[in-house]
Amino acid sequence: MTHRTTSPWTRRLLAATIGLVMAASTVPAHAAHVGAPVPADAPVNAAGAADHSTLRSTLTEIRRERPELDVDVRTTGMVAVPATTALPNKPVAAVSSTRAALRANGPSAIKTHYVPSKQTPNGMGEALLAYPADKVPVPRPTVLMIAGWGSEFKTLQWLGQRLATHGYVAVMIHPPFKLDWPPRRATALKVAAEWMSTSSPIAPRIDPQRVALYGYSMGGGAVLRASTMIPGLKAVVSAYPWDTKVNFPENRVPTVIMASQDDPTAPPRKFADFMFASMGKAKRAYVEVPVGGHHAPSSTNPHVSETTLIWLGRHLLGDKRYSSLLCPGPGKAEGYSTYAATCPM
Known part of the structure; x- marks a missing residue:
């Protein structure tokens, strides 16, 4: 790194x-x-x-x-x-220190592009791409995203498009089958990581040196697995993760885990807590909200939005101006119930 x-x-x-x-x-x-x-x-x-x-x-x-x-x-x-x-020769996403700005769309106009599964490699399914509408394509920091069991793109689309308005490229994918469990989802992420920067329709817009993962539910478990499968990752965002595996001592990529106290599908005391504690050698943060249920990340959500953008800003962009939003972190005034982090960042 x-x-x-x-x-x-x-x-x-x-x-x-x-x-x-x-x-x-x-x-x-x-x-x-x-x-x-x-x-x-x-x-x-x-x-x-x-x-x-x-x-x-x-x-x-x-x-x-x-x-x-x-x-x-x-x-x-x-x-x-x-x-x-806009640092010379280094296009980066917009930066703001106000949480309100990170809970809303950014300034960039965007485009989207759908890729059916017949046009993607074996090992992954269809893809939905969202990216800033640059007249001349430039390599940008990229977030590879995957949702949960049986989910449609709409559970990712709001966040993927928001990331694009903030200057990122969002590559949203499905596994070969929407009912695939975390291991096959992790494999799909690995396949997609190579495809998106080499042969996808927006390959010139991908910066292969600045890639992060985002996953929700079973996708949240998949990104923790894929963290050790994809070399060079800069950041991982795991939202309301579910997986049969809860120990990830081998993970080294900076990771933030989000959870909700009232999640009946992936109760944090059974999943997120153990996952967070197990990653003893990674920079990481744990963010918990009091209410929202398991499906909160599947539609526009202020906490998912700002947490994701802060983590990407600090670890994918490497911008230390985001550090003050992580150490110290958010509190009840911002709608959170629990926060933990390995500080400083």
């Missing part, structure tokens, strides 16, 4: 904003460690607060020194950062 060096202007921006983030945030001042999820209403520490005048001055300097970044001061009441970052 490559590590991005933080530039001087980024360090100045972080120094000016980190205190303001902590002061305005209502999330816990500390993050839990492995195997110890903590209540989301832990005390707030606002000791590092920075004032808006310092922040504005820093942004003005950055705008003068790096005009191509189009830095703007957004007075959201929480924090002001560049709304979009």
